[in-house]
Amino acid sequence: MGKIFKFHTDVDTDQIIASQYLLYPTVEEMKSHAFESLDDSFASRVQPGDYVVAAENFGCGSSREQAPAVLKALGVKAVVAKSFARIFFRNAINIGLPVIVCKELYDHVNDGEEMDLSLIDGTAEVNGVTYACTKLNPYMQDILNQGGLLASLNREEA
Amino acid sequence: MGMTLAEKIIASAAGVESVRPGDIHTVELDYLMSNDGTTHLTIDMYNKLAHPHIADVSKLVWIVDHNLPSDSVKTAASHKKMRDFAKQNGIAFYEGKGVCHQIMMEHHVRPGQLIFGADSHTCAYGALGAFGTGVGCTDYLYAMVTGKSWVLVPESLRFNLTGRLNPGVTARDLILTIIGRIGANGANYKAMEFGGEGLKTLTMSDRIAICNLCVEAGAKTALMEADEVALDYLAQRGRAPKHVFHADPDAAYAETYEIDMTEIVPVVAKPHFVDQVVPASQCLGTRIDEAFLGSCNNGRMEDLRAGAAILKGRKVADSVRFLVVPASGEIYRQALEEGLLKIFMESGAIVMNANCSVCWGSCQGVIGEGETLISTGTRNFKGRAGHPNSFVYLASAETVTASAVAGEITTADRLPKLED
Numbered sequence: 001m002g003k004i005f006k007f008h009t010d011v012d013t014d015q016i017i018a019s020q021y022l023l024y025p026t027v028e029e030m031k032s033h034a035f036e037s038l039d040d041s042f043a044s045r046v047q048p049g050d051y052v053v054a055a056e057n058f059g060c061g062s063s064r065e066q067a068p069a070v071l072k073a074l075g076v077k078a079v080v081a082k083s084f085a086r087i088f089f090r091n092a093i094n095i096g097l098p099v100i101v102c103k104e105l106y107d108h109v110n111d112g113e114e115m116d117l118s119l120i121d122g123t124a125e126v127n128g129v130t131y132a133c134t135k136l137n138p139y140m141q142d143i144l145n146q147g148g149l150l151a152s153l154n155r156e157e158a
Numbered sequence: 159m160g161m162t163l164a165e166k167i168i169a170s171a172a173g174v175e176s177v178r179p180g181d182i183h184t185v186e187l188d189y190l191m192s193n194d195g196t197t198h199l200t201i202d203m204y205n206k207l208a209h210p211h212i213a214d215v216s217k218l219v220w221i222v223d224h225n226l227p228s229d230s231v232k233t234a235a236s237h238k239k240m241r242d243f244a245k246q247n248g249i250a251f252y253e254g255k256g257v258c259h260q261i262m263m264e265h266h267v268r269p270g271q272l273i274f275g276a277d278s279h280t281c282a283y284g285a286l287g288a289f290g291t292g293v294g295c296t297d298y299l300y301a302m303v304t305g306k307s308w309v310l311v312p313e314s315l316r317f318n319l320t321g322r323l324n325p326g327v328t329a330r331d332l333i334l335t336i337i338g339r340i341g342a343n344g345a346n347y348k349a350m351e352f353g354g355e356g357l358k359t360l361t362m363s364d365r366i367a368i369c370n371l372c373v374e375a376g377a378k379t380a381l382m383e384a385d386e387v388a389l390d391y392l393a394q395r396g397r398a399p400k401h402v403f404h405a406d407p408d409a410a411y412a413e414t415y416e417i418d419m420t421e422i423v424p425v426v427a428k429p430h431f432v433d434q435v436v437p438a439s440q441c442l443g444t445r446i447d448e449a450f451l452g453s454c455n456n457g458r459m460e461d462l463r464a465g466a467a468i469l470k471g472r473k474v475a476d477s478v479r480f481l482v483v484p485a486s487g488e489i490y491r492q493a494l495e496e497g498l499l500k501i502f503m504e505s506g507a508i509v510m511n512a513n514c515s516v517c518w519g520s521c522q523g524v525i526g527e528g529e530t531l532i533s534t535g536t537r538n539f540k541g542r543a544g545h546p547n548s549f550v551y552l553a554s555a556e557t558v559t560a561s562a563v564a565g566e567i568t569t570a571d572r573l574p575k576l577e578d
Binding site: 010014015018019020022023024025026027028036037056057060061062063064066068070083085086087090091094095126137139147149150152153157 | 182184194199202203207208209224225232233235236275276277278280290293294295296297299300303304308309332342343345347374376378431435518519520537539540541542545564
């Protein structure tokens with residue numbers, strides 16, 4: 001079980017990690033600033049295994065991979081949204097952060113509620129209600145299963 | 159069934175006869191562009207690979223533009239890492255030469271190419287009939303090591319342009335209007351293809367402005383057929399096309415839009431989203447603290463000339479900082495030769511070096527709490543240009559310059575006439 005941190009529609013990558021932190025030497029040094037403009041206590045409250053839940057077009061805007069990277073570094077288990085902007089979606093899969101499309105969930109859950117997510121079954125459970133999520137394209141699921149694109153690259157070139 | 163421009167370029171890069179939306183193909187990349195926004199992280203990941211190597215160093219172009227000159231010790235360290243790696247590995251490297259996409263257009267992009275850029279506005283290359291798309295550093299690194307990547311073939315949206323823009327109306331007004339109409343995710347996962355008789359009336363600068371901004375509707379790429387205008391631009395720069403593709407008459411589009419360019423008016427995108435587009439006339443009188451003329455979207459000669467024509471004989475309002483930032487060194491020098499920079503400086507504008515400037519909030523010209531910026535930059539997200547509680551309006555070079563003079567949002571035709 002993990003706690004839900006709920007965000008709105010069109011959350012852009014500048015909100016996930018603002019420009020002024022992108023050239024910090026490492027993601028570790030950036031992560032305490034995640035979602036700073038929307039909720040400056042997010043980075044201190046989020047625990048490994050928690051979830052980010054959002055409405056449409058999550059992660060729109062820039063191609064900064066720092067956006068999914070800070071969420072992963074903070075231990076976010078998955079982002080569940082009605083839809084994702086494509087570069088964020090691809091970046092998240094590439095670094096091994098599950099991004100799950102679920103149309104129904106958002107309108108029925110509240111910030112702070114506990115959620116259980118089964119990546120294998122493609123289901124999310126909140127307050128005893130089970131929500132079906134959209135299955136990933138097999139090609140992308142395979143990248144995710146291997147732990148991200150570089151893990152699969154290291155294996156290919158081994 | 160015929161193919162769209164995006165489908166033809168992917169088929170060519172994948173070495174197959176034809177592709178369909180939804181297919182996944184392994185493609186050969188023609189260029190891999192990366193800038194100082196993420197390259198330091200790419201290098202760290204590269205150094206941790208089991209077998210680090212570069213497939214073809216001639217395909218790599220690295221450009222320092224986002225935080226240039228360095229604004230802090232941390233930035234300087236990230237730049238040094240990038241500079242040293244580029245030198246050690248013989249990677250084409252630009253620093254202080256301009257904004258990455260403008261440099262790519264001036265020196266590298268050729269029609270028919272498939273290009274990955276570690277920057278979302280890589281879709282600008284469609285102005286030369288190349289498939290450019292933004293990627294993160296992991297995708298970038300995978301392609302750098304293997305020379306290849308995977309692409310999900312997007313559906314295409316077709317925009318048929320007719321007529322021509324009225325005087326005082328710009329390509330930026332046109333693309334902002336289109337984004338306002340289809341919405342911030344109106345082209346998510348899709349390619350935006352532009353054609354029609356109206357396209358012929360648009361300059362290369364106009365076309366770059368249009369394609370560059372398409373990611374603000376979520377587009378994977380933007381494409382225009384490389385016609386005489388594009389091929390002339392290329393020839394002047396001593397380059398030849400890789401391949402000039404034409405969309406087939408029976409190509410399938412997810413949606414087709416008819417755009418009458420004569421109907422476009424000066425617009426602004428209001429805070430905090432690029433699709434919050436309204437006629438500029440609805441925002442008249444909004445006080446501004448800063449104005450910005452520059453960026454990969456609107457920092458070319460045509461934009462500077464438009465701004466200078468308005469400023470000549472006028473002064474920037476006392477309450478406004480007006481930043482003028484040519485998009486490349488080449489443009490900077492030409493603006494100097496044409497006397498534009500003198501006009502800007504005499505009117506009270508601040509002319510700065512070619513970089514990304516306040517198009518993002520980590521370079522220079524950052525705005526403070528409660529302040530308002532009117533900008534020719536690419537985005538107006540909350541906090542994009544500085545403090546989380548600040549406001550960015552996006553508009554054309556003309557509207558931005560006129561607003562800098564008035565101290566509030568206005569259009570060029572509303573400024574008091576100059577006495578002879």
